[in-house]
Amino acid sequence: MKLYQILAAAALVAAFASSVSCKSGADKPAADAEAVAVDDSTDRILPAAEVEESPLFQGKEPKAFAEWVGKKISFPKEAADSMHRGVVVVGFVIDKSGRVVDVKVEKSVSYLLDSIAAATVKESPIWTPGKVNGEPVQVSYRLPVNFSFK
Numbered sequence: 001m002k003l004y005q006i007l008a009a010a011a012l013v014a015a016f017a018s019s020v021s022c023k024s025g026a027d028k029p030a031a032d033a034e035a036v037a038v039d040d041s042t043d044r045i046l047p048a049a050e051v052e053e054s055p056l057f058q059g060k061e062p063k064a065f066a067e068w069v070g071k072k073i074s075f076p077k078e079a080a081d082s083m084h085r086g087v088v089v090v091g092f093v094i095d096k097s098g099r100v101v102d103v104k105v106e107k108s109v110s111y112l113l114d115s116i117a118a119a120t121v122k123e124s125p126i127w128t129p130g131k132v133n134g135e136p137v138q139v140s141y142r143l144p145v146n147f148s149f150k
Contacts, residue, residue, distance in 0.1 A: 055094040055139050056128040065124065066143065073120045076112065079147065084110045088117040088145045096136040100124040106142060117145040 057065040089107035092100050103122050105114040121143065129136040 051130045051132055051137065051139060052134075053131040055098070055130040058125065059128070062141070065127075068124070069117075069120050069143065069145065072123060073116060073145070075147070076116065079110075079112050079116075082110075082112075084113050085148045086110075086113070086146075088113050088147065090117050090121050090143050090145060092121050092141055092143070094127045094129055094139045094141070096129050096138060098127040098129045100127070102140075107144075109147065113145075113147050120145075 055062060057068065086109035087107065088105060088109050091102070091104045091106045093102040095101050100121060103118050105118055108114050130139040131137060
């Protein structure tokens with residue numbers, strides 16, 4: 001059973017800012033996502049503003065990923081029955097080859113909702129990686145997924 005709705009993407013902040021909402025009710029805004037580039041050659045984290053080319057999700061800006069997650073995510077009956085709700089924040093990295101790696105729940109709601117949000121992010125197709133000085137870099141994202149009820 002799919003019970004979801006996408007929220008309008010929040011303002012684009014640095015390289016990426018968007019939210020995903022999974023609901024059985026009315027729209028509510030969710031938190032912004034953040035992006036940070038990781039320079040593998042020095043292992044230092046660069047501010048997102050230093051990424052010359054943001055990663056692209058299916059040829060589009062990263063906020064399109066939030067829409068994709070919202071379409072793919074399934075809201076299980078068990079979660080609705082137990083009234084689990086809240087914002088799960090999933091952190092992940094787009095590596096130099098465009099794969100989604102290092103998926104981690106950074107803010108937990110419940111094991112069930114955490115698992116659903118993380119599993120959906122892990123299913124992501126390949127991205128076009130971000131670049132600095134023409135070279136691919138890893139870019140870290142945080143994506144809030146809002147599970148709520150009417």
